[in-house]
Amino acid sequence: MKEFDLIERFFERRGRQRKDVIVGIGDDCAILKVPDNKRLAITTDTLVENVHFLAHTPPRSVAYKAVAVNLSDLAAMGAEPAWISLSITLPDTDEAWLESFSEGLYELLEYYSVDLIGGDTVKGPLSLTITAQGFIPENCEIRRSGAKPGDWIYVSGTLGDAGAGLEIAKQGLENLNESQDYLVNRHFSPTPRVMLGNALRRVASSCIDVSDGTLADLQHILERSDVGARVHIGRLPLSDELVDVVGIDDAVNHALTSGDDYELLFTVSEEQRGQLETILGNCDVQATCIGQITGQKQKIDLRLGDMPFSLPKDAGFEHFSG
Numbered sequence: 001m002k003e004f005d006l007i008e009r010f011f012e013r014r015g016r017q018r019k020d021v022i023v024g025i026g027d028d029c030a031i032l033k034v035p036d037n038k039r040l041a042i043t044t045d046t047l048v049e050n051v052h053f054l055a056h057t058p059p060r061s062v063a064y065k066a067v068a069v070n071l072s073d074l075a076a077m078g079a080e081p082a083w084i085s086l087s088i089t090l091p092d093t094d095e096a097w098l099e100s101f102s103e104g105l106y107e108l109l110e111y112y113s114v115d116l117i118g119g120d121t122v123k124g125p126l127s128l129t130i131t132a133q134g135f136i137p138e139n140c141e142i143r144r145s146g147a148k149p150g151d152w153i154y155v156s157g158t159l160g161d162a163g164a165g166l167e168i169a170k171q172g173l174e175n176l177n178e179s180q181d182y183l184v185n186r187h188f189s190p191t192p193r194v195m196l197g198n199a200l201r202r203v204a205s206s207c208i209d210v211s212d213g214t215l216a217d218l219q220h221i222l223e224r225s226d227v228g229a230r231v232h233i234g235r236l237p238l239s240d241e242l243v244d245v246v247g248i249d250d251a252v253n254h255a256l257t258s259g260d261d262y263e264l265l266f267t268v269s270e271e272q273r274g275q276l277e278t279i280l281g282n283c284d285v286q287a288t289c290i291g292q293i294t295g296q297k298q299k300i301d302l303r304l305g306d307m308p309f310s311l312p313k314d315a316g317f318e319h320f321s322g
């Protein structure tokens, strides 16, 4: 199959959903209209087979996750997604693979009314790069740099599921029980918190999406904001499925150090807490307060009750526990 046929057949077949795409796929460039009072947010992520996803990951999941992680970055700044472009490197043109990939891609694009506006296809080892673009009203972006001592630290959803799901998926996808299946699904199909991210504009003082792990991503906020944090281990939101499969100790380790959950980690001042409760009700999302920002610059103070808590050395994050 020629490149042109491939793009037409698998990536253009659904047509356009958006009126702000003046020229979409099929010309040398896309031509797009940005609303007058908004700013453009742009993010890009590359996923490489055997590096970012396991070989033989279902193609539907590869596509779904590639879109999800980009939308998650937009959500973390409060941007509303609009368009993506896709550059894909394929070892061959396996039509069944592409059909399934296309299904996963459009599942999220259609849900969020995002248009695929262009891209490229190349022959080579499997990898894909997505660039996502979205809108933010002027001066409304939620940066990593706005956390202040006294602000409360929140996280959406539950933590650690995707990391445990990856461990399970490495062992194979046969004969999984219900809890294992749930965790694997959290790894393959994370939910980008788009509605929550948009609702947190003007409410959250800082925000990041959990891609590298809760402590690592919290550290990014601390560095940018030049503050510290106290985190209460007993308040970490853990799914019943995670505790069921790995036990409470490993559940805590996953929650603190595994990546790929794509939940939002954000800070809210005392004055904005009431507003946050309203938002959480409207978005139908659970968020849990796990601690508070401190003035101890860039230091994370882990607590179990009133006692200091240290991660086991083999968790690989001694840096944060000391």
Ligand SMILES: [Mg+2]
Pocket (backbone or CB within 6 Å): 072, 073, 076, 208, 209, 211
């Ligand atoms: Mg991010």
